[in-house]
Amino acid sequence: MSASDSVTVRVPAKVNVQLAVGGPRPDGFHDLANVFLAVGLYDEVTVTPADELRITVSGPDAHQVPTDRTNLAARAALALAERHGREARVHLHIAKDIPVAGGMAGGSADGAAALVGCDALWGTGASREELLEICAELGSDVPFSLIGGAALGRGRGELLTPLEVGGAFHWVFAVADGGLSTPAVYRECDRLRGDAPVPDPEPSPALLEALRTGDAAALAAAVDNDLQAAAVSLRPSLAETLRAGTEAGALASLVSGSGPTCAFLVKDGQDAEAVAAALLASGSCRAARVATGPAEGARLVAG
Numbered sequence: 672m673s674a675s676d677s678v679t680v681r682v683p684a685k686v687n688v689q690l691a692v693g694g695p696r697p698d699g700f701h702d703l704a705n706v707f708l709a710v711g712l713y714d715e716v717t718v719t720p721a722d723e724l725r726i727t728v729s730g731p732d733a734h735q736v737p738t739d740r741t742n743l744a745a746r747a748a749l750a751l752a753e754r755h756g757r758e759a760r761v762h763l764h765i766a767k768d769i770p771v772a773g774g775m776a777g778g779s780a781d782g783a784a785a786l787v788g789c790d791a792l793w794g795t796g797a798s799r800e801e802l803l804e805i806c807a808e809l810g811s812d813v814p815f816s817l818i819g820g821a822a823l824g825r826g827r828g829e830l831l832t833p834l835e836v837g838g839a840f841h842w843v844f845a846v847a848d849g850g851l852s853t854p855a856v857y858r859e860c861d862r863l864r865g866d867a868p869v870p871d872p873e874p875s876p877a878l879l880e881a882l883r884t885g886d887a888a889a890l891a892a893a894v895d896n897d898l899q900a901a902a903v904s905l906r907p908s909l910a911e912t913l914r915a916g917t918e919a920g921a922l923a924s925l926v927s928g929s930g931p932t933c934a935f936l937v938k939d940g941q942d943a944e945a946v947a948a949a950l951l952a953s954g955s956c957r958a959a960r961v962a963t964g965p966a967e968g969a970r971l972v973a974g
């Protein structure tokens with residue numbers, strides 16, 4: 672088979688620099704003000720013609736990723752095939768570098784990547800709007816994986832407004848052993864709040880301005896994650912990880928999305944290496960990864 676018989680799509684992870692969570696809606700979702708930033712940790716999805724739909728996964732966390740039709744990459748291929756009246760006869764290979772169940776939207780990323788890859792391989796010619804519509808059906812975080820950069824997500828996070836970003840932000844990500852279930856973290860958030868009134872989630876003007884101007888110190892002062900208390904409640908050791916990053920000089924330390932990955936905003940690349948080394952030395956995480964954001968959304972890299 673020649674190289675032109677397959678396409679490869681690279682897709683970034685995300686960190687939520689603000690995640691404001693409203694009360695539970697009747698449909699079980701929560702209204703959000705969700706400020707996404709795509710960061711340069713990537714999965715790659717390679718799509719190759721095959722007799723039937725097949726998924727393989729490589730990478731250190733590959734064993735935690737389903738290879739049946741519950742995989743978001745498989746669901747994306749099936750959704751596009753169904754809309755265009757064809758069979759999803761492809762082999763999807765996921766080279767996984769985004770932590771699994773880590774609050775960095777790894778599964779969503781693979782869904783967006785498979786969609787872009789199948790569209791290119793099949794010559795479907797789906798419009799951006801159609802791809803975004805399928806993404807929103809697949810999951811709240813999937814549309815953002817397609818567009819990348821930075822965006823404000825309203826509704827359950829899928830109604831996106833792209834945001835201007837004035838510079839590169841430097842991050843360190845502390846990867847934990849084992850994941851946290853996103854629905855369980857939302858349930859814990861509701862439980863901790865009890866009967867207290869929950870304000871409507873709104874984006875922070877100071878945070879949006881810090882992104883626009885590329886000001887890391889101002890962004891650090893504004894980052895906020897309403898799911899952090901719940902993630903720490905379910906995984907108390909995260910408090911130690913967050914403390915280790917702060918003591919090592921991070922400008923801001925926060926849980927990424929529903930966790931358990933912790934995100935540390937730092938001044939520059941040199942500080943990133945120093946904070947990563949200190950986090951590893953503290954023994955409070957399995958791995959420490961350095962990345963900058965914003966990063967481009969799902970893009971063809973070969974084929």
Ligand code: ATP
Nearest residue numbers: 742743771772773774775776777778779781812853
């Ligand atoms: P989010 O930040 O969007 O809440 P997450 O980063 O916490 O997501 P994922 O890595 O997307 O979590 O994985 C959540 C669960 O989704 C996994 O435990 C796994 O069972 C399932 N899953 C389905 N498809 C994939 C995929 N392609 N990669 C990883 N997990 C997947």
